[in-house]
Amino acid sequence: MPRVSYTAPATVDDAVKALAGAAGLAKVLSGGTDLLVQLKSGRLKPDLIVDTKRIPGMIGIREEGDYFVIGAATPGVLISAHQPLEHAYPGIVEGVDLIGSQQIQGRCTIAGNLCNASPAADSVPPVIAARARAVVAGPGGRREVPVEEIVTGPGRTSLQKGEFVVEFKIPLPKPRQSDAYLRFIPRTEMDIAVVGCAVNVTLDESGACTDARVVLGAVAPTQVIVAGAAEALRGHKLDEDTLQRLDSAAQAACHPITDKRGTIEYRTKVAGVLARRAAAIAFDRAATRGATIAGAV
């Protein structure tokens, strides 16, 4: 690899100073499963690597008030092992779990998946569907942004010089709220999404949807929140007519490219199918969760 400097600051402020004060390009290192690949290939030539993993709180998951707070450097293995999070947001855990192999899981993070800004990033659709917010630290202090505002295009983010993601805040789910993430790949492991789809729904006592978010990955330059799909679900149970409208809305939101993994037509069709399947799982989970809550009372 080409020469580079490295620092592992102990506080958020020192990390911001290092990032903001760097002479050339400074990059945050979380798990390195994208960054080091890009360094080796020469695609990226940073002058400074800022390893944020020594900052207290960057690794780990806690419940704080009405939120789960996930430290930005928390690796996949810790996210999958966190039972309250898995119970609350099985779809987020599904998305994280799909990233790479067991070896990659030992290192990969949601922050890296997000800030690498690939349209196919698997953990990002379910995190956006959960209305998560990113806490961003920078020279101007801290700000909180909806996760969907971070990625602006392939490989590009809205983060300014000196800024980095410290943690994610995910609201604790309501009763009868649940989610699901499905990805389509031509094999069963170790491939990049042709399409990814996250569905997050809240149901009323009758099983009709009161709130929904449907997010597609790999079908446009950034993840897409499909407003039409949420509209198709809201006020309805998952009957065939609703599924048809969900399918059409998901297809209409696609602006994919043709590449070796799939053509525009194929990706668009698969987006509709995945939306149907993910919605069925999310509705089912939300209803079951309602039943356990009712049973507990």
Place this chain on the structure above:
Amino acid sequence: MSKHHVTTTINGEPVEYLCEAQQTMLDVLRDELNLTGSKEGCGSGDCGACTVIVDGNIVCSCLMLGVEAEGKTITTVEGIAEGDKLHPVQQKFLEHAALQCGFCTPGFIVAAKALLDENKNPTEEETRYWLAGNLCRCTGYDKIIRAVLDAAALMRGEAGAV
């Protein structure tokens, strides 16, 4: 550029070394510490030949920097056997002829050992998924999977289960 001084634990021994920021953990193991058991198949996280255990989790040492090892506990393939006594996974790899050229073997041994540390009785499916990040161009995988399941049986005290 100044070198970084790293204090870490490798295969149970305290180790200190100097490395440059851009050296990967795999570079440090092979080039600075003469631990050449871990192999570089791809250098990009795809093949698993460089697998090591860091604080209990398997990672690709080609995608970790040597400086990141500060204060960590690392196990490489050289640390799997106890003295002259092979680990059951190593023993069963020999018995099942689960290797041909052997280039992928250190990564498989380390990954399989970590699996059995965590799950005493993995199913074939769990084993195949766990090892999906390890590629082998020779064996066709089946003998590797048999060897790992048989090692698990041996470690549970059930002889000749597979």
